[in-house]
Amino acid sequence: xxxxxxxxxxxxxxxxxxxxxxxxxxxxxxxxxxxxxxxxxxxxxxxxxxxxxxxxxxxxxxxxxxxxxxxxxxxxxxxxxxxxxxxxxxxxxxxxxxxxxxxxxxxxxxxxxxxxxxxxxxxxxxxxxxxxxxxxxxxxxxxxxxxxxxxxxxxxxxxxxxxxxxxxxxxxxxxxxxxxxxxxxxxxxxxxxxxxxxxxxxxxxxxxxxxxxxxxxxxxxxxxxxxxxxxxxxxxxxxxxxxxxxxxxxxxxxxxxxxxxxxxxxxxxxxxxxxxxxxxxxxxxxxxxxxxxxxxxxxxxxxxxxxxxxxxxxxxxxxxxxxxxxx
Numbered sequence: 268x269x270x271x272x273x274x275x276x277x278x279x280x281x282x283x284x285x286x287x288x289x290x291x292x293x294x295x296x297x298x299x300x301x302x303x304x305x306x307x308x309x310x311x312x313x314x315x316x317x318x319x320x321x322x323x324x325x326x327x328x329x330x331x332x333x334x335x336x337x338x339x340x341x342x343x344x345x346x347x348x349x350x351x352x353x354x355x356x357x358x359x360x361x362x363x364x365x366x367x368x369x370x371x372x373x374x375x376x377x378x379x380x381x382x383x384x385x386x387x388x389x390x391x392x393x394x395x396x397x398x399x400x401x402x403x404x405x406x407x408x409x410x411x412x413x414x415x416x417x418x419x420x421x422x423x424x425x426x427x428x429x430x431x432x433x434x435x436x437x438x439x440x441x442x443x444x445x446x447x448x449x450x451x452x453x454x455x456x457x458x459x460x461x462x463x464x465x466x467x468x469x470x471x472x473x474x475x476x477x478x479x480x481x482x483x484x485x486x487x488x489x490x491x492x493x494x495x496x497x498x499x500x501x502x503x504x505x506x507x508x509x510x511x512x513x514x515x516x517x518x519x520x521x522x523x524x525x526x527x528x529x530x531x532x533x534x535x536x537x538x539x540x541x542x543x544x545x546x547x548x549x550x551x552x553x554x555x556x557x558x559x560x561x562x563x564x565x566x567x568x569x570x571x572x573x574x575x576x577x578x579x580x581x582x583x584x585x586x587x588x589x590x591x592x593x594x
Contacts, residue, residue: 332565345561352565361549366524369545372531373523375459381519383467385512388474389504393496404475407468415465419533422461423448449538458534458543462527473515474508481507513591521578524570546570 301308332352334345356362387407394400410418425432428446438444447453481504489499528547535543546566554563585591 329564329568331561332568334561336560336564338560348561352561353569355562356566356569361544364541365544365546365549368542369524369526369547371542372455372458372526372545375455376462376526377519377523379459380463380466381516383463384470385474385508387467388471388478388508389500391471391475392478393500404468404471407471409468410465411469413465415527415529416533418461418465419530422457422534426457448534449536451539451542454535454539454543458530461534462530470515474511477508477511478504509589510591513585513589517578517581517585520581521574523577524573 328342330342331345333347333349334342335348335351336342336345391400391404394403424430426434426447428434428444433447434444447457485503485507486499489503494502524546526545526547528545528551531543531545532548532551535548547570550563550566550570553559553566582594
């Protein structure tokens with residue numbers, strides 16, 4: 268045993284220079300590891316190819332944001348205008364409206380949709396009846412796999428002023444019918460509730476997995492100390508979930524300016540532009556409907572840069588106040 272320990276230490280010492288720091292891996296060691304674990308690298312290949320083709324190659328198209336792009340001339344023949352597209356986007360009358368609506372929808376998402384899967388995961392793991400727990404998890408999990416187009420169609424049908432279920436109930440209770448889909452004040456609650464119903468069950472999977480990793484002996488020790496169920500959740504469950512919560516919160520901060528514009532596009536109408544028009548829908552209208560590709564690309568790039576800055580800032584703050592961070 269002693270000789271094996273000495274051999275291990277001497278082998279480790281060979282990989283360290285005189286200063287005591289480890290040497291970087293050389294090409295030979297990488298080649299040997301690649302040959303040894305070639306099957307794992309092969310499994311990584313499809314995902315890598317997907318990212319290269321659909322995430323990195325299209326980045327070349329960002330040059331359109333600095334051009335007066337003409338589809339017939341292409342990127343090489345279109346005139347370069349510098350930051351003119353960005354200036355036009357920022358000086359547009361709808362700029363402040365889209366920024367405000369995007370941030371408001373994201374704020375509603377953080378306040379209501381972000382804690383919902385955490386609460387659901389805790390409730391599911393604390394249920395004594397495991398059959399009921401599995402049924403509840405399945406029921407809340409299934410809506411995520413329903414097409415967003417179908418979900419938005421269901422919402423519009425339920426809120427129809429004449430035959431919608433909600434207005435039928437209101438009419439039977441003696442209240443007046445209300446056309447919710449053209450009410451600017453009703454758009455944000457409708458959007459938030461729809462996204463919460465659709466995504467809570469799916470997002471809870473991450474927290475359920477984190478709960479499964481908490482040492483059960485901590486709960487047993489808490490019971491021995493006389494902790495109630497609420498105290499166990501407060502002093503054992505929530506601290507155990509905190510690293511996962513922090514990581515997910517950082518990712519949500521990165522999406523602060525990236526709401527699900529597809530859902531907004533399917534739900535909003537000109538009457539609700541005041542509270543529903545976001546950056547993503549502005550990009551859609553400008554690029555595909557008005558054929559101003561340079562301005563649309565500039566608006567999309569502006570959105571992505573703000574998201575990147577928010578992720579970096581939130582990650583640094585997380586590093587200072589806790590031990591959890593993305594990098």
